[in-house]
Amino acid sequence: NERLKGVWPALLTPMNEAGRPDIAQLEKWLDLLITQGMDGLYLLGSTGQGFLLGETERKKVTEVASAVSGGRVPLIVQVGSMTTAESVRLARHAASCGVDGISSVAPVYYSSSDGSSAMALKHYESIASATDLPFFPYQLGTSGFSDGLVGFIDKLLQLPTMAGMKLTTNNLLEISTISYSSRGKLTLFSGADELMCHAALCGTSGAIGSFYNVFGPECRFVRNSFLEGNVALATDFMLIFQEMIAEVLPNVWTFFRQAILMRYGVDIGSAIPPVGNTNRPWKEEKVAALLQRVID
Template sequence: MPRKLSQITGVLPALVTPFDENEAFDEGRMRTVVDFLIRRKVDGLYVTGSTGEAFMMSPEERKRVLEVVMDEVKGRIPVIAHVGAISTHLSIDLARHAEKVGADALSSVPPFYWGFSQDQIVSYYTDITASTGLPMCVYNVPLAGLFGFDMIKRLAQIKGVEGIKYTASTHHDIMRIKTEIGQDFVLYSGADEMAMSGVAFGADGIIGSFYNTIPEVFIDLFAAAKAGDIEKARALQEVGNAIIFFALARNPIAAIKRSMAWQGADAGYCRKPFGNFYDAASEEKLKAEFRAFKAERGLTGVNFLDAI
């Protein structure tokens, strides 16, 4: 039986998708990455989202990625399958497949590109959510178009919509969502660099890109923030943010994948037009930059930095 969304809390990496040097999905690397993250004690996985390069893949590739992830997870932790697309028809097909292979919940960006009306967006989520028995987590993200608070309240009224992935800087609305929509409406804070404030304002979990490579930082941060130890949470957020902003200037998803490889979980490469570190010289240059950064900031206890 699938879990309720309220049972999926804590730290959930927005899972990377490993591709090989020829941009083909690499099943072996995917299995290694999943096992690596489970051993690192993450609380769940968010699959084929933005970090997973979903919109670089065909629907059949997205299905295969989820199949491999589910087979490797084997029920050890919950999995949220992102099924977002512009077409309701395509999203329903992905949603039904996700249910068939055992995903615990669905998530989706709103349909984008054509500037759909609020009624059309509500219809999109209503149709997808009605197509399966899985709970839906709507996705508030600048890349696809942010929802206003009234729109979030409207989406929360759809049968089966049980939560939201909130990737926006207006964290005052996190508290408002919990107060006006309800404490049982699950909220995931989606901005890595604002994880502490997300949890402090009431988020039930955090979903983010950098939890693939520095999960230890955010697992400790989440626990500290939940315990009310804001001083510790802030110190961990400062470490995380230093790494995030340094990586953002260096092909961030590719940098995440390479830094995972330095820890023994080779996450492969990105699909173009994303940049990559294909050759030994470019990867060594990235390592050297991270070494200098580590020394300059005096960072300790970060696994991938200690590994280089």
């Protein structure tokens, strides 16, 4: 699919005071990101707090995103959850909303009790075969790859709807290995924002990440310039971007909330506990300075 590329925010889901999706803010936020020219949106992953929401709420977020987008940008929905059965229901629901792809993490929590990749493969098989939508297993760390990366990719390639992967790893060689061992058949997205441009050299088609919620237009411009050969600009930007990310990571949920409010006037609320609980507010001038440093 030609549209599955470029810079995609891993959508931050606005939450209300009660820690539930704030639909009014969500609609405003989605429209803003789409109007800004983002290449696509990835829903309900780590950044979207999908794992902290109930099934009905996840379905609602997917419905709202699909309605607001109205086909303007491609959408991939992360449907992985604790049980395979719920993941399958979420996959079918996503298909009924007309989204462009589904994605899933490997089994959550119980994955560690299985010494092989058999559990992950079966989970992925059930989800992938639940719909005709392009399927993107979401690799976080090394979940599901304990039998060896290349062998596991070969098995995944046998799934009829297997379309690509979202690779949240800092290991660039692992991304390259998946690229060449899949013989160009997979559409790969990198998940480490710090390596947005670097990963493009490893065969990725796009980048999905949390910081593109705040710096979408800048990241898109830089990634495109890099692809056109402007290595010097990309180097300058990536070093500033990496330094900024390292600085805000210990307090990232608060940073996202304050920065998005300051830059776009949308309140995404607080992250659902236990996530974000240790966060302290930043000084306003500090957030403004961090924003400006990257934007400039």
